[in-house]
Amino acid sequence: MKKFLVLLAVCLFAVGAQAKTAKNLIWVIGDGMGPSAVGFFMEAVRNGNNPAFPDKVSNLEKFINRSDTGLYFNNTKGSIVSDSACAATQMATGQFSLPDYIGQDYSGLNVKTIMEEAKERGMSVGVVTDVYVTDATPAAFLSHARSRKMKYDIARQMVASGADVIMGGGLKYFTQGENKKLLKEAKKQGYTIVKNKKQLASAKGKKILGLFADEAMPFYVEKTLHPNTPTLKDMAVAALKVLSKNPKGFILMVEAGKIDWALHENDAGASYYEMLTLDETLPLLTAFADKNEDTLVYLNADHETGAPAFNYRHLDEAQVQHKNAQGEMLYGGHTDYIDYKQYDKLLLQTRVLYYVNEDFKKLPAAQQTPQKFQEMLDKGLGYHVDISVLENPTDYAAVKKLINEQKGLAWATGTHTSGMLLGIAYGDYDGFTGVYHNTDLKKKFSAALGWTELSDTDED
Ligand SMILES: [Zn+2]
Known part of the structure; x- marks a missing residue:
């Protein structure tokens, strides 16, 4: 008992010690990027001859070596395997959900996302993806829907969310059918609308809505066929420019969404290139964090796809x-x-x-x-x-x-697996090692951002 009390006192002291807090959170999600894909890419750089890596070390490897790494599960309320909608919902809300649900808990109730909470606190928020902005991952941060398929409904919610940056593909969900006038509405809400690389580079304004393809943006392996389309890195640069102006900080979610698509196809070359586009984006984000020391960069996956x-x-x-x-x-x-x-x-x-x-x-x-x-x-x-x-x-x-x-x-598969995932946190913040669950992430970030203490166990 005595031993226990001493241990408790030590623990309380550790929790009570002033933990470092972040002003900004940059959350990078490699969709479908299980440990298999991470290893496949890092080893290919180590043992291949890609001239972009003269020292044969990927940015991913450098990033991991300077970060805290943990392992986590992503099971849903009712299933062992998850889809992107449920995974992103659980990560963004901290609540258990079900496949296909967007921003709703498993009982179908809308739950507040970390971005909605950040907005309430006066922070800026943004999502960047190379699939389409109404797709499951970005959608679960900014909207609520019974099904990820409700893309037109999600598009309207995203514009209404007041997010400062929305970038990716999916133009058609903002210009067709019931959403014919949505771009006009977005302009009224203060968005600068950009549709290609050049417009993005010169875009000014407090809020940017970038829609660079009707559906998903091009695969990176085919980038030379689409010279006017920005890359994930181009979009991240532009997003940081807008979001970093807020003295109260920001949350930016950057999704490398086509890693999942290439892995679903069991297409090794395309998978390598999709990992490469994520890899190319990382140094920019860590440079931002190094310059602005109050920035947490977190890299993870929503689920594992393919498992090569x-x-x-x-x-x-x-x-x-x-x-x-x-x-x-x-x-x-x-x-x-x-x-x-x-x-x-x-x-x-x-x-x-x-x-x-x-x-x-x-x-x-x-x-x-x-x-x-x-x-x-x-x-x-x-x-x-x-x-x-x-x-x-x-x-x-x-x-x-x-x-x-x-x-x-x-x-292993052309679909998703239940495999454990890597969560990699850059910036020396507490709580990102060990084994956890994706529903723990909102709590971890709330603590890192100084909203709550890491020891708080009550959910609201
Ligand atoms: Zn998938």
């Missing part, structure tokens, strides 16, 4: 398909442990494989030959994979499987 990992393969199945009496696999020497050059092949890709297939299907029927598909695929991949070995060489699913098998890359 290289795996060795047996080159001569007949030789290795036997086990000894204990069941141990007898390998012989016929095993391919995967060459580092697979990392450099990722860099050669210039198209999303899904789009190569879509383009192929749009050709006149007479032109849809295996030779033509081979030609288009080699061009998009940047190297040759012989699809003539397949029974049906124009079957996209079979082609994709062949490409991954030749890389030695295994994917």
Whole structure:
């Protein structure tokens, strides 16, 4: 008992000690970016030859080395696996929810998000994404809906939210159907509306609504096809310019949303490039935090998608398909442990494989030959994979499987997993190590921002 009291006193002293508080929170979410994708990218930089990394260290790796890292779960109220809507809702509100719900708890009640609370406290808030702004992740910070599919309703709520920065794709949800006049309304609310890279760079004004594509913004691997579209980094630069003017601070959520899309497709090259666009954005954010020492930069994922990992393969199945009496696999020497050059092949890709297939299907029927598909695929991949070995060489699913098998890359799934996630906090704030749940994040940030104490357990 005595020992316990001493321990309690030590704990209370630790909690009572003045914890460092942040004025600003920059929250970066790699959608679908499980530990598998983080490792895949960092290792590809370490062991590949990307000229952007002469020291072979990714910005992500540097970021992690200067941060506190914790592990967390993201299960929902009723399921082991989460979608982006529920995950973002749980992160933004601190309440358990259900898949498909936006800014509502599991009973369907609207709950206050961390951004709504920040607004009430006089802070500025903003969301930046490279998918569309009405998509699940940004939506759950600024709106409330029974389903993530209610994109037109969400668009209206986002304009009404008074967020100082809203940037990404999704123009059509602000210009079509019931929302024909929404841009006019946004202008009335004080938003400067920008639609391309040039307009964004020169945008002035206290509030910016940037809508750079009708639906999602382009994949980063195809960026040269879209020179007038800003990158995630371009948008983050512009967002910080607006938000940092508020002396009361800000919360900015930056979503690298297409990591999830590329991982869903099990497209290794596209996944690498989507991780790259997040990686390129990090130094800007840490530089801002270094200059403004009261800024917490937090990087995490909403859930894991795809779960890629290289795996060795047996080159001569007949030789290795036997086990000894204990069941141990007898390998012989016929095993391919995967060459580092697979990392450099990722860099050669210039198209999303899904789009190569879509383009192929749009050709006149007479032109849809295996030779033509081979030609288009080699061009998009940047190297040759012989699809003539397949029974049906124009079957996209079979082609994709062949490409991954030749890389030695295994994917756990084309959907989401329940895998644990990494939460990485930069800026030396308390509470971001150990194991936690995504519903704990709002509490952690409220403490870091000095709204509440970290020890507070009561929810409002
Ligand atoms: Zn997903």
